[in-house]
Amino acid sequence: MDTLQQLSAHLQAGEVEQARAQTQAAINSGIDPKIILDQGLIAGMLVIGQRFKAHEIFLPDVLMAAKAMYAGMDLLKPLFLKEGMPSIGKAVIGTVQGDLHDIGKNLVGIMLKGAGIDVIDLGKDVPPEKFIDTAEKEGARVIGMSALLTTTMPVMKKVIELARQRGIYDRTKFVVGGAPLSLEYAREIGAHAYCFDSVSAVDCVRGFLTAR
Amino acid sequence: MSSVLEIPITSVLPLQRAVLRAQGVPNGSATPRMENLANRAIVLLGELARPLGEMLSCSREEFSGIYAGEGNNEAVTPIDAIYPRAEQLSLFAVTLGEPVSERISRLFDAGDFAMGAMLDAAASEAADQAAQYLESHLVKLLRSSRKLAPSSGVLRFSPGYCGWHISGQKKLFTALEPGEIGICLTDSFLMTPLKSVSGVIIVGHKSIFEFDDTFPFCVECKTHSCRERMNEIME
Numbered sequence: 001m002d003t004l005q006q007l008s009a010h011l012q013a014g015e016v017e018q019a020r021a022q023t024q025a026a027i028n029s030g031i032d033p034k035i036i037l038d039q040g041l042i043a044g045m046l047v048i049g050q051r052f053k054a055h056e057i058f059l060p061d062v063l064m065a066a067k068a069m070y071a072g073m074d075l076l077k078p079l080f081l082k083e084g085m086p087s088i089g090k091a092v093i094g095t096v097q098g099d100l101h102d103i104g105k106n107l108v109g110i111m112l113k114g115a116g117i118d119v120i121d122l123g124k125d126v127p128p129e130k131f132i133d134t135a136e137k138e139g140a141r142v143i144g145m146s147a148l149l150t151t152t153m154p155v156m157k158k159v160i161e162l163a164r165q166r167g168i169y170d171r172t173k174f175v176v177g178g179a180p181l182s183l184e185y186a187r188e189i190g191a192h193a194y195c196f197d198s199v200s201a202v203d204c205v206r207g208f209l210t211a212r
Numbered sequence: 213m214s215s216v217l218e219i220p221i222t223s224v225l226p227l228q229r230a231v232l233r234a235q236g237v238p239n240g241s242a243t244p245r246m247e248n249l250a251n252r253a254i255v256l257l258g259e260l261a262r263p264l265g266e267m268l269s270c271s272r273e274e275f276s277g278i279y280a281g282e283g284n285n286e287a288v289t290p291i292d293a294i295y296p297r298a299e300q301l302s303l304f305a306v307t308l309g310e311p312v313s314e315r316i317s318r319l320f321d322a323g324d325f326a327m328g329a330m331l332d333a334a335a336s337e338a339a340d341q342a343a344q345y346l347e348s349h350l351v352k353l354l355r356s357s358r359k360l361a362p363s364s365g366v367l368r369f370s371p372g373y374c375g376w377h378i379s380g381q382k383k384l385f386t387a388l389e390p391g392e393i394g395i396c397l398t399d400s401f402l403m404t405p406l407k408s409v410s411g412v413i414i415v416g417h418k419s420i421f422e423f424d425d426t427f428p429f430c431v432e433c434k435t436h437s438c439r440e441r442m443n444e445i446m447e
Contacts, residue, residue, distance in 0.1 A: 014245075014326075058237045060246045063326035070323050098400030103332050106320050151378055151400045179434065 003029060004040040007072065011044035014064025016071045023072035033079040034086055037116070041072045045114035049199050059107075062199070066110045073113075087118035089209030090140035092131060094122035096155040101148035104177060107198040108144060115202045117209065128159040132166055141171065142205050145191075147178040157189040164190075173208040177201060216392055219263035219306065223345045225254055226337035234333040253330035257338060260315055261308040264393040265346045267413075268303045275301045275412065278387055281371075281380035289375030290423040290438075299364065300415035302350055305390035306342035307408035308335055335407045343368060343409040350413055365418040365445035370411035371401070374438065375429050384410055418445050 001009065003026045010018040026036045048065045051057045077085060091112055095105050102124045109121045120138055122130055135143050143163070147153045156176055163169040174191040186194035192208070195201040231250045232242050242250070270278070275295055279285070295301060312335045319328030347368055354360035371380035381401045385391075388410070395408050403410065414421075425436050 058241065058246075059235045059329065060232075060237065060249060060326050061243075063329055064245075066325055067323055098398065098402070100398070100402055100404065100406060103316075103320075103329065106325070107329070110325055149378060149400055149402060150372070152402075180432070182432070 003031065004036065004043075007036070007040035008044035008047065011041060011065055011068045011072065012048055014061065014068050016064075016068045019068035020071040020075065023075045027075060027079070033076050037073070037076055037086065041069050041076075042114070042116045045069055045111075049111070049115070049202055052199050063107075063110070066114055069114050085118070086116070088116050088206065089142070090118040090120065090138050091142040091144055091205055091209070092120045092122060092135045092138065092140045093144040093146070094126035094131060095124035095146045095148075096152050096159070097125055097127045098155060099147050099149055099152040100124050101146070101178075104148070104179075104198070105144075105146040108146070108177065108195075108201045111198040111202045112144075112205055115206055117202075117205060128155060128162050131159045132162050132168065135163075135172060136166070136168060142173045142175060142208050144175045144177070144201065144205065147176075147181065150180050153178070153180060153185065156191065160190045173205075175201065175204055175208075214266050214268035214303075214388060214392070217265040217267070217346070217349065219265050219342050219345050221258055221261055221263060224261070224263050224308075224338040224341040225258055226334055226341060228254065230337050231330065231334045234337055235330065249326055249330050250334070253327060253334045256315070256327075256331055257308075257312065257334045260311045261335070261338060261407075262311070263306060263308050263338070263342045263345075265304065265306040265342060265349075266388060266390050266393050267346060267350065268388050270301050270303055270387065272296060272298060272301065274387070275303075278303070278383045279376065279380065279412075281377060281383050284377035284379050286375030286377075286427070286429050289427065289429075291369055291374060291376055293423065294367075294414055294416070294420050295412075297420040298414045298416040300350075300354065300359070300413075302413045302415075303384060303388045303411075304343065304346050304368070304413055305384075305388055305393065305395055305403075305408065305410040306339065306346060307390075307393055307395050307403075307405055308339055308342065309394065309407075310405045313404075313406050339407045339409050343370075343411070347413050350415070354415065360415070361417075363417055364415055365421050366413060366415050367421050367441060367445060368411050368413045370409060373433070375427060381410060384412075421445050 007022040175193045176191045177195045183194045193204045228250045372378040
């Protein structure tokens with residue numbers, strides 16, 4: 001098994017220290033950092049995502065693997081100082097205004113980063129303007145919104161309406177998630193996708209960012 | 213006047229399998245590492261949680277006004293048919309306290325995602341157990357004063373479920389004043405600390421609790437826990 005395969009294996013097993021050590025070994029052996037990222041870390045997380053979808057592993061396994069991934073990424077970050085960590089695109093995520101639930105949103109953020117997406121996490125209780133202002137400023141093509149209350153779901157519609165008013169709706173994809181939501185609701189408010197868990201969110205957002 | 217209870221932490225700590233199930237891990241599928249993580253989360257929860265409960269008896273007429281809330285309930289709900297036939301109604305609220313929620317956030321910030329999520333799952337289970345503790349407490353009180361017949365059942369409902377709109381929290385909070393145990397309500401009707409539960413405990417003849425989960429809003433329910441709870445009453 002070569003260095004990057006070993007790195008991917010340690011990541012998949014959620015072995016943080018071994019993943020860190022293997023990332024360092026890969027750096028020391030002169031492998032391009034982008035290759036370490038793509039073929040070691042991201043490759044490992046993609047396998048994790050597939051195994052989770054196939055019900056071979058479960059959420060705790062995914063999160064332990066994510067921790068191992070972050071350990072490796074921490075070593076790679078300084079090596080991308082000038083241009084920043086490479087990514088397939090940017091996504092702005094947050095829990096909408098009036099809502100403080102953030103576990104689901106946090107899981108989505110973790111998984112999106114694990115898939116090589118640059119995530120700007122606005123946190124919780126995020127007003128509509130902040131989603132749009134940040135997406136414009138950062139050039140993010142995806143906005144992901146989370147809500148766990150029926151009383152805060154309508155804020156998602158306000159964000160999308162604001163995007164239309166500001167003329168960015170056509171170049172931005174809106175992804176929504178949260179227990180009270182549904183595909184029907186997503187369509188009703190003009191969102192492009194409803195994701196029921198963090199792994200489906202990765203597939204969805206990757207698809208949007210890599211589409212021509 | 214409401215009564216405030218300190219709930220023993222040992223009464224609310226969840227079982228390992230309940231925490232793992234809440235994380236989507238089927239029974240028998242957990243690895244030793246996952247089991248260890250769940251156990252550590254339960255121990256941590258035991259160190260952080262300070263469960264408190266509050267209860268207030270109310271009449272059917274009083275509850276009618278509280279239940280009507282802000283006028284946002286579904287047109288027809290099981291509670292509509294149950295509470296008018298209730299023998300006892302008791303508003304309640306429980307909380308595990310803010311330190312639990314704070315620690316969950318800190319674990320995620322520190323990159324300890326698996327422990328953060330496991331603690332969150334354990335806390336959610338514990339909050340539910342705390343509500344169950346209050347229900348059992350009420351049953352004990354009623355039995356000791358011979359106000360609970362063998363034909364009686366007890367069931368609790370919370371705003372946000374079974375057609376009772378979450379904005380129903382507003383009138384519930386006005387009546388119960390759970391600020392006494394540290395629970396606040398935001399403008400979007402969200403309780404803080406997050407690991408809190410509120411609602412009404414209804415006592416009455418078992419037959420009043422029978423209903424089918426065929427209401428329009430039942431389609432969106434992710435748990436249908438009413439079935440299991442109803443079966444327990446009818447046994």
